[in-house]
Amino acid sequence: MNTRPKALEILRAVGRLPDDRIDLAETALALAALDRPEAGFEPYHQHLAELAAEVADMSGRPLTLAQRVEVLRHVLADRHGYHGDTETYEDMQNANLMRVIDRRRGLPVALGILYIHAARAQGWEIVGLNFPGHFLMRLDHDGERVILDPFNQGEPKEPRALRELLKQTAGLDAELTPEHYATVSNREVLLRLQNNLKLRHLRNDRADKAAEVVENMLLFAPDHPGLWREAGLLNAHSGNLSAAIRAFETFMDLGSRLGASSQLLHQTATLVQQLRTRLN
Incomplete structure (x- = not known):
């Protein structure tokens, strides 16, 4: 099973x-x-x-x-x-x-x-x-x-x-x-539950496992822009550049509609450019 x-x-x-x-x-x-x-x-x-x-x-x-x-x-x-x-x-x-x-x-x-x-x-x-x-x-x-x-x-x-x-x-x-x-909220309770796993993986220097936890969080909280940015950072740190770019782009799309600061959006766009350079 x-x-x-x-x-x-x-x-x-x-x-x-x-x-x-x-x-x-x-x-x-x-x-x-x-x-x-x-x-x-x-x-x-x-x-x-x-x-x-x-x-x-x-x-x-x-x-x-x-x-x-x-x-x-x-x-x-x-x-x-x-x-x-x-x-x-x-x-x-x-x-x-x-x-x-x-x-x-x-x-x-x-x-x-x-x-x-x-x-x-x-x-x-x-x-x-x-x-x-x-x-x-x-x-x-x-x-x-x-x-x-x-x-x-x-x-x-x-x-x-x-x-x-x-x-x-x-x-x-x-x-x-x-x-x-x-x-x-109910979603915040569940995010808090999963944050415990994420933090423990980070303390064990397992950014890849922490990224998996964040991606699971996004399944039930897909409209949470901060999670998408965190997924981008963790995947970039783990060397999963394509996943990082997708996550950052989703963050920028959500963030621009939900009022993220222009400075943070610009910083993220710069990160995406740098990651694309590394991919080529």
Whole structure:
């Protein structure tokens, strides 16, 4: 069995969807299958359905916000054992949703996708937040809201704890601002998941593998000009000059329509000229 063709089909379809119709868990599984094409989707679909069903079983009556939090934590953390991988945090498996489900541990954003899936299956309002260095979620209900940390068993985070977490990830001088509480789109959650893989490949001096990750990101975010420029830079660094030129040209086309600076467009055009010279 090779699930790669199916995974590519799913990701290209997601690239044509409006953001609010993106199924985070389904898309994350398709991304995972690109690295594990021998693994079938069905066991993971069954597990996602099981998580949603178990939360539903405990939600047969109207629940307060605090009770919804406890149900999510009980199902995902207590019953299924999901937790952050503090021992091998840099392991690439932690950003692959299939392996996260297999191992019951992973990065904050991968675990967050599971919490979001289980909550949204009930119609609950839950979103990811633009918190730097550590993915967090916000659950809203009946005029109340709470911020949850999927890496720490869905633990609610008060402002003081958030401030301490920010200083750990962004430096001792960092302070909370409204930007840190801003919500992120479904595509941004998925981009954040894949950025973890890209950065790990770059730290291992594998620009070619990082370029592959960016090209996979472009399947579900084809209108993201910054990604096209990044794909150009990574492919150029890896010596894949034709791919670099195509990516830069796509960036210039998108960027000119979406308001990229004239300076950046000019710099990119110069890069394309230089790459064409190297090809000839």
